[in-house]
Amino acid sequence: MIPSVTAVRMTGARHRAELPLLVLGPSLGTSATALWSAAAAGLTDAFDVVAWDLPGHGHNRSVPDEAFTVAELTAGVLHVVDDLLAERGDVGGGFSYAGGSVGGAVGLQLMLDAPGRVTSAVLLGTGAQIGDPTSWAERAPADDTAYAAVCGALAAYDVRDRLAEIGVPVLAVAGAEDVATPPAKLREIAERVREGRYVELPGVTHLAPAEAPDAVARLIRGHVLGETGSAEGSVDDRSLAATTDFTRDSQELVTQHASGSIWARPGLDRRSRSLITLTALVARGHHEALQAHVRAARTNGLSEDEIRELLLQTAIYCGVPDASTAFRIAQRVMAEESGHPGSR
Secondary structure (H helix, E strand, O other): OOOOOOEEEEEOOOOOOOOOOOEEOOOOOHHHHHHHHHHHHOOOOOOEEEEEOOOOOOOOOOOOOOOOOHHHHHHHHHHHHHHHHHOOOOOOOEEEEEEEHHHHHHHHHHHHHHHEEEEEEEEOOOOOOOOOOHHHHOOOOOHHHHHHHHHHHOOOOHHHHHHHHOOOOOEEEOOOOOOOOOOHHHHHHHHHOEEEEEEEEEEOOOOOOHHOOOHHHHHHHHHHHHHOOOOOOOOOOHHHHHHHHHHHHHHHHHHHHHHHHHOOEEEEHHHHHHHHHHHHHHHOOOOHHHHHHHHHHOOOOOOOHHHHHHHHHHHHHOHHHHHHHHHHHHHHHHHHHOOOOOOO
């Protein structure tokens, strides 16, 4: 049975088709609004942000009358996303995804069951297998049918042996103090998907978007848009995870200007800003940041042909050696997007 899923627009009544679509998934026992509102405040300038509620949670009043699997729940989520994309005039298009706990499990299932639809994913406090049937049976209250149905879906969920099929760039984010889905669960995801990265947030337990909303928003922006992680001092995933009281003010200042003030300004569209940024990174030889920004440029609407022309231009004005390295990096990113890692 495919359960009913309810979309919750995090940008109010507006839908912003000019921005890339970001879909946010919930944790069991929470609503999209409770879990994601604070983090979404740091995302709505860059994305059309839509979350979804589980059956019997938040704005979703439906009560399933029979059991369902995580794969069937995922199909329900994809139906809702397809409706959103149709409204945006992008039928069958791609989207970015971020989800925690069962929302993260749905993210993994989306990448497995609908390859090519999710363009990048941030998975928080989740796992390729969570708990065991006995523990979920103990958690399922008899008087809450919807909650119990989700517990039953998670009891049977296990995609550990399929992680290597996932070629989408995945950022796995663990709360250092998370008991429900400990850091090892997220490290497993990062290590076994084809292109995974791992970040651990100190002092955070199971609900990172609510506990550390600013950090989560920066991680999503960095992973999807490439707005962080430059070689000139921007906050990258590792430094963000290692933030201390001594470094926090400096990192907040840099992130505010790199990820917020510049990219949120109205004077240029995001495609133009991506073109400018790619050129600057090639010119300065910031190859590690270039990979993230090529991926972000694709999210911002640049085609492979446009990126190729830009790199040809840099060969003349920035130098052939730097441009040649940039071509290799961009080629690798394009190959990963197409599901064929390596050169082509």
